[in-house]
Amino acid sequence: MFRRSKSESTATEPLVVKEGGKGRPTPTRREAEAAAKARAKVPRTRKELAQAQRQARMESSQQVRSAMKTGDERYLMPRDKGPVRRFIRDYVDARFSIVELMIPLLIVTMVLGYSGNPDLRSMGNTLLLGTLLLVIVDLLLLRRRVRKEIGRRFPGEPLKGTTYYTVTRAMQMKFMRMPKSKVKIGQELPEHYS
Incomplete structure (x- = not known):
């Protein structure tokens, strides 16, 4: 009759922190694990x-x-990210390049050079020099066209690094290019990249 109920005792008595105690409740087994x-x-x-x-x-x-x-752009390296780089990749991949003939022509040149016949050897050297000259001219024309297209499609974008990216992509065989090619040779490119 004169006893206090449990709810009254907890509400009225202040929580006393034991001197030298840890100051927090003991964690449950689940929390400890x-x-x-x-x-x-x-x-x-x-x-x-x-x-x-x-x-x-x-x-x-x-x-x-x-x-x-x-081609998931989230995980690409920083040098490959962005709409300008994607356009360069597509532009280079959509055209046929003389560089793609370079390895077979180098093999033919090597065979002609080791044939032992001086006429065939000189023909091989001429073929090699002609191929190198065509590759250089092709890369210079590619650089000019890519810069012109970037200026038209992405006005105000800086052109720094685009030449190197274009040339290094074009110098690789198509099946070895990374990121993998998304377009076929001769395919029409979209007007806008975002």
Whole structure:
């Protein structure tokens, strides 16, 4: 009859923190196990840290490799990102280049050079010099056309680095280009890239 109820005693009595106590409630088993798992994932030694970094690098490079094949712009390297770079890739991939004939012509030149016949050897050298001259002229014309198209399609965009990107892409065989080609030779390119 004169007793206090439980709810009254907790509401009226202030919470007393024991002197020298931890100042927080004891964690439940679930909380303690979750904290232990989180601590176990954090590398403690240099060896574990190096292994975790190596694993992160492998995952990142795997994403970049798959993006190079699929063209997913989120994971491409910074040099390949953006609408201007995508346009350059498409422009270079949509045209037939003399560079694509370079390796077969170099093989023919090498065979002619080792034939032992002086006339065939001189023909091989002439073929090699003619091929190199055609490649240089082709790359210069490509550079001029790409810069003109970039100026028309992307007014105000800086042209810095576009020549190097264009020439390095054009110098590769089509099946070796990364990011993979999205257009076929002779395909019409879209007017706007975003």
